[in-house]
Amino acid sequence: MSTTRTPRTAARRSRSRALALPTALAVAVLLPGCVSNAAPEEESAEAAAAPAAGSGNDAPGDEVVIGFTAPAADHGWMAAVSTAAVAEADGYEDVELRQAEGTNDVGLQISQVETFINEGVDAIVLLPVDGAALTPIALRAMEEGIPVINVDREFSSPFAARSTVLGDNYGMGVSAGTYICEQLGDQPDAVVAEVAGIDSLPLTQDRSQGFADALADCGLDVDNRVAAEFTVESGEAVTANLLQAAPEIDALWNHDDDQGVGVLAAIEAAGRDEFIMVGGAGSANVMRDIQEGGSVVQATVVYPSTQAADGIRLARLIAQGKGLSDLVENEVPRSMTLYAPVVTAENVDDYLPMAFES
Amino acid sequence: MSVSSSSSTTAQPGAALGLPEPSPEPGASGGRRRAGLLSGSAGRSAGLVLALLVLCAVGALTAGERFASVDNLVTVLRAAAVVGIVAVGMTFVITGGGIDLSVGGLVALSSVWATTLATQALAADLHWGVMVFTALAVGTAAGFVNGVVISYGRVVAFIATLAMLVASRGLAEIIAGRRTQIIDGVPGFADFFGASVLGVPVLVLVFGLVAAAGWVLLNRTTFGRRTFAVGGNPEAARLAGIRVQRHTLMLYTLSGLTCGIAAVMLMARTTTGSSTHGTLLELEAIAAVVIGGTLLAGGRGTITGTVLGVLIFTTLTNVFVLNNLSTSVQAVASGAVIVGAVLLQQRVAGRASSGSGRH
DSSP states (O other), X not given: OOSOOOHHHHHHHHHHHHHHHHHHHHHHHHHHHXXXXXXXXXXXXXXXXXXXXXGGXXXXXXXXXXXXXXXXXXXXXXXXXXXXXXXXXXXXXXXEEEEOOOOSOHHHHHHHHHHHHHHTOXXXXXXXXXXXXXXXXXXXXXXXXXXXXXXXXXXXXXXXXXXXXXXXXXXXXXXXXXXXXXXXXXXXXXXXXXXXXXXXXXHHHHHHHHXXXXXXXXXXXXXXXXXXXXXXXXXXHHHHHHHHHOSSOSEEEESOHHHHHHHHHHHHHHTOOSSEEEEEEOBHHHHHHHHHOOSSEEEEEEOOTTHHHHHHHHHHHHHTTXXXXXXXXXXXXXXXXXXXXXXXXXXXXXXXXXXXXX | OOHHHHHHHHHOHHHHTTOOSSOOOTTOSTTHHHXXXXXXXXXXXXXXXXXXXXXXXXXXXXXXXXXXXXXHHHHHHHHHHHHHHHHHHHHHHHHTTOOOTTHHHHHHHHHHHHTSHHHHHHHHHSOTHHHHHHHHHHHHHHHHHHHIIIIISOOOHHHHHHHHHHHHHHHHHHHHTTOOEEOOSOTTHHHHHHOEETTEEHHHHHHHHHHHHHHHHHHSSHHHHHHHHHHHOHHHHHHTTOOHHHHHHHHHHHHHHHHHHHHHHHHHHHSEEOTTTTTTHHHHHHHHHHHTTOOTTSSOOOHHHHHHHHHHHXXXXXXXXXXXXXXXXXXXXXXXXXXXXXXXXXXXXXXXXXXXXXX
């Protein structure tokens, strides 16, 4: 690996190593209590076996070669995804990462995966340009016995991936809506506005649906909705109009912190500060605003940019035949949907180190 | 356009403003030039003004005071500033028989170059004007390259500027490292462009100045008349003693300059420079220019029409958002309004020119 290890990753790594043993012990101690309706003798036997199966996951194991390909890093979040994945692989001395150049060309990405197959890598971490278009080649890799870890954009066949790591777009909307409900719950007439991303994308529709569902739960609804294009410029343009459409707003959710720079510029230019704003995706900029206070941004909903890094870890475990140490079962799960936590002034210090620079 | 018509266009700014060629105002034989100018601009622009008024009426009816307020007017004009300035430059290029697809990329490149940390540090020590100058210089230089490739390299404008669009956006990505470059620590920049003079935001003032300068340049100077001549019939223009290649070079350079100005406007609006700035700007600008009444084939162009075209687009978006329409409904309505505006404009222009032939 050519990329040097950042101090931050190193710190995270040593911290996670330091935590590994206590965590395993805690699991061993707590598990019997949690599932105590089964026969106690069997439980304790399993619990005794668990640390042996799971605790040594970060210790060096068999040398594995992991192929990694992702779309071009043309915005902050995607750049952070690749950087985090490379840093993660760097932290393991038993992992050799083959990283393909980021591309938005489906054909090129397919040939990158073909190259991985021909080289006989031990696992492939694939964040596809287009989930459906990359499914056939992922299927071939699986048929050749190479486990594929699908990240962020789902394949169209369940056989195309050994394990799938997804962000939760619907959950982002739910988290943002629930937070706004908590803040405004007692005002049924509150005006809620939404600045969405590219409206034709399923992920935008999922986010908006989750937001609407969560708001409906506390008797609120979206009064004004505009859609931008994930760019600063479009965020500024639609928000300038939105602020004219709604002279009084109580809460505003912006789907994406990259376009949020423009959203905030428009809010500032209009001199508006009567509402609370919730961001989306979780950029370092927005988190710093939350940390400092004094901005309309009170919170942001994280769409983890560490998905591919998690994919690298899973690929390593699968290739080495290990399971997830914090789970009871022996195998890495088929799929995982990451949580979309709300970051506020109270917990921003925990999330800022993992945030991406837009 | 025929040789004769283009030469008469050269002599007659009025015809250039959109009046179909043989259009004698009844009973205005003495002041033909003057009458031609009036009926031309009034005729063609009247349709656009009418379309804009209809749009405003719809806005006022559906959104009431939220539409018909000074704040909202300022919002619409601010939104029009960026695309409007680019469209003014585009009007020159298209009138001169060319096309500039690179404007979006040039705006991105200028904004990114002007907001690099080095430039920001320099501007913080000296004056925020350094940033403005950088943006203008980068835009102008890139436009100059376009012009050289097209007029001296003899590459078709469509291809040359398409290549520039792709290349300049790529260069912007490299310089910015695909990051959004936020302007901070440059005192005065945001204050200056965020300010208002007598209630008019500086952005809107700049747009007004650029449009006015463009109008004078196109309609009241030799440069403008040469532009019509070159666009109408380059061979005839050459025979008339115009240095067509040099003039074409100047047109693309001018377009590059307007991209630089637009980049500064965008930097002021968004407080950032980014390689994603100006996405699809070329389409918006060309659409506004053509709806305004400038002939895509060249030889005829109108700054007034272009400004009206831009205002129709930005007002449309504003009315949509005020009524909280979904993006799908917006797309359908935009299509209908574009065709409606052009139809209306043709009817009104047709009546004004009393049924004479149209190109």
